[in-house]
Amino acid sequence: MADSSATAKDVSMDDKNAEKKAEESQQPQLGVLEEDDEFEEFAVQEWKDEETDVAKYLEQSGATGGGGAPSHLWEDSWDDDDVEEDFSVQLREELAKAAKPEDAMVS
Amino acid sequence: MKLENLANHINVALKSANAPKLATLLSYQDVHKDGLFVNNPGASRNSLTSRYAGKLASPWDEVCIAHLLVIIHTKDDNYEEAYKEEAQLVNAFLRYFTTQTRWLLPTLWLLLAELRVLAHQGDVALYSQGKATSCCEDAARICNKAFTLCVTDRTSAPAESRKWGVYRSVNIVLKCYFKVNRTNLSKNVIRAIEANPDIPPLEKFERSAQVTYRYYQGLLALLDENYIKAEAELTFACENCHWSSPRNQERILTFLIPLRMMKGSFPAASVLARFPALEDLYGRFISNIKQGNVVGFDQALVDLEARLVQLNIWLMIVKVREIAVSRVFKKCWLALQKPSRVPIPAFHAALKVAGEKDMQVAEAECLVANSIFKGYIKGYISHDTQLVVLSKLDPFPKLGARALRNGL
Numbered sequence: 001m002a003d004s005s006a007t008a009k010d011v012s013m014d015d016k017n018a019e020k021k022a023e024e025s026q027q028p029q030l031g032v033l034e035e036d037d038e039f040e041e042f043a044v045q046e047w048k049d050e051e052t053d054v055a056k057y058l059e060q061s062g063a064t065g066g067g068g069a070p071s072h073l074w075e076d077s078w079d080d081d082d083v084e085e086d087f088s089v090q091l092r093e094e095l096a097k098a099a100k101p102e103d104a105m106v107s
Numbered sequence: 108m109k110l111e112n113l114a115n116h117i118n119v120a121l122k123s124a125n126a127p128k129l130a131t132l133l134s135y136q137d138v139h140k141d142g143l144f145v146n147n148p149g150a151s152r153n154s155l156t157s158r159y160a161g162k163l164a165s166p167w168d169e170v171c172i173a174h175l176l177v178i179i180h181t182k183d184d185n186y187e188e189a190y191k192e193e194a195q196l197v198n199a200f201l202r203y204f205t206t207q208t209r210w211l212l213p214t215l216w217l218l219l220a221e222l223r224v225l226a227h228q229g230d231v232a233l234y235s236q237g238k239a240t241s242c243c244e245d246a247a248r249i250c251n252k253a254f255t256l257c258v259t260d261r262t263s264a265p266a267e268s269r270k271w272g273v274y275r276s277v278n279i280v281l282k283c284y285f286k287v288n289r290t291n292l293s294k295n296v297i298r299a300i301e302a303n304p305d306i307p308p309l310e311k312f313e314r315s316a317q318v319t320y321r322y323y324q325g326l327l328a329l330l331d332e333n334y335i336k337a338e339a340e341l342t343f344a345c346e347n348c349h350w351s352s353p354r355n356q357e358r359i360l361t362f363l364i365p366l367r368m369m370k371g372s373f374p375a376a377s378v379l380a381r382f383p384a385l386e387d388l389y390g391r392f393i394s395n396i397k398q399g400n401v402v403g404f405d406q407a408l409v410d411l412e413a414r415l416v417q418l419n420i421w422l423m424i425v426k427v428r429e430i431a432v433s434r435v436f437k438k439c440w441l442a443l444q445k446p447s448r449v450p451i452p453a454f455h456a457a458l459k460v461a462g463e464k465d466m467q468v469a470e471a472e473c474l475v476a477n478s479i480f481k482g483y484i485k486g487y488i489s490h491d492t493q494l495v496v497l498s499k500l501d502p503f504p505k506l507g508a509r510a511l512r513n514g515l
């Protein structure tokens with residue numbers, strides 16, 4: 001299926017990425033030497049629901065007295081339908097410009 | 108302590124089935140190492156073998172000799188040799204392990220942990236001498252052998268089976284595979300578990316094993332672009348991670364956040380404040396999407412490219428870019444007071460506001476078409492009239508309502 005979003009910009013990013021990978025593969029296996037990104041062994045093996053990172057975090061951040069749900073970690077309502085004045089003003093300016101191309105030429 | 112004394116202590120630990128004690132006796136980092144080193148000066152593999160081989164019950168002669176040599180080599184900072192001896196030790200230990208039950212697992216965990224540490228140091232030493240690294244790959248094979256011995260216990264009673272070590276050992280194997288970049292081998296070990304109905308279900312295992320296993324399952328699903336499975340596995344890991352490992356939680360969130368972002372769900376500001384590295388990695392993408400700044404998003408993509416590629420999440424962020432573009436269209440529609448038809452030049456103007464100063468109208472039309480195809484906009488394009496005819500009902504569906512799609 002053709003991906004119509006593959007604009008010129010996307011393509012150039014892909015190219016850069018491919019070059020980068022080629023460079024990396026020529027280097028010795030440095031990745032083997034990095035310890036930082038590893039998932040570490042847990043210090044304990046068994047724990048209760050109240051001892052999870054999320055439970056402690058919600059408790060400490062005071063989210064409804066320990067009864068907080070993991071959903072509090074995520075923000076889903078940022079996409080609500082509020083009209084942003086700033087964007088509207090700029091959009092009107094752009095539309096005005098587009099409507100009078102000859103003015104733009106003169107200026 | 109002479110080697111004979113060490114052997115005696117090992118005997119006592121074996122007789123009393125004291126696996127943690129046995130682990131201590133075989134640890135090259137335990138306090139007994141100094142006494143053992145001082146009392147066995149100048150020992151070499153040859154001198155030790157001629158003196159002890161066969162004098163102690165197999166495989167403990169080999170285990171003791173290798174253990175002493177590991178200590179000697181680490182004192183010399185000779186990690187390449189230290190690793191080789193530790194590998195011999197673990198291999199000999201595994202010959203005993205296969206005759207035993209679950210009780211011996213605590214010893215196995217310590218030995219595999221120290222094996223991995225020494226393998227890492229061995230590879231660092233090899234690398235610094237300009238030689239090819241091989242210790243971690245070798246350690247992966249030995250860990251795999253330990254895992255196999257856990258899976259294939261066919262004699263122990265169910266409650267005493269070595270099968271209770273299956274998930275913790277497979278987690279170690281997966282960790283090795285990720286480290287040496289051989290994740291393609293992971294399918295084999297996972298299949299070995301799935302093909303064995305006698306292994307108790309994952310929920311019956313300790314929570315540490317569950318979280319770790321599902322973290323790696325999530326990462327493997329990501330590599331397969333199976334985003335639905337990846338999100339489910341990493342969500343479990345995130346919600347069950349122990350509080351004492353914020354570092355692990357950070358690792359889980361590193362991969363869960365872009366998956367959620369693809370669904371239009373962002374981490375709360377307080378979560379990013381808690382993990383500055385995640386703020387650095389994702390904060391700019393999130394604020395640019397919210398502001399409808401596509402060019403700012405692209406700049407962040409350029410600036411953070413190296414790290415995103417290294418973590419294998421670059422592709423996901425490129426997909427998140429579609430959300431950034433579609434939100435610009437939505438902002439435009441809202442600013443025009445929700446008309447049922449939007450001229451393409453209006454969307455074109457909106458993209459200019461979003462920073463795409465040099466974009467052509469045809470390109471804008473192409474982006475609209477893509478947004479429709481991906482389900483961000485409900486409607487169709489009337490190319491001849493240059494109008495986007497929107498669905499009467501909910502033309503810009505909530506991002507959360509748009510389910511994750513694998514691969515797309």
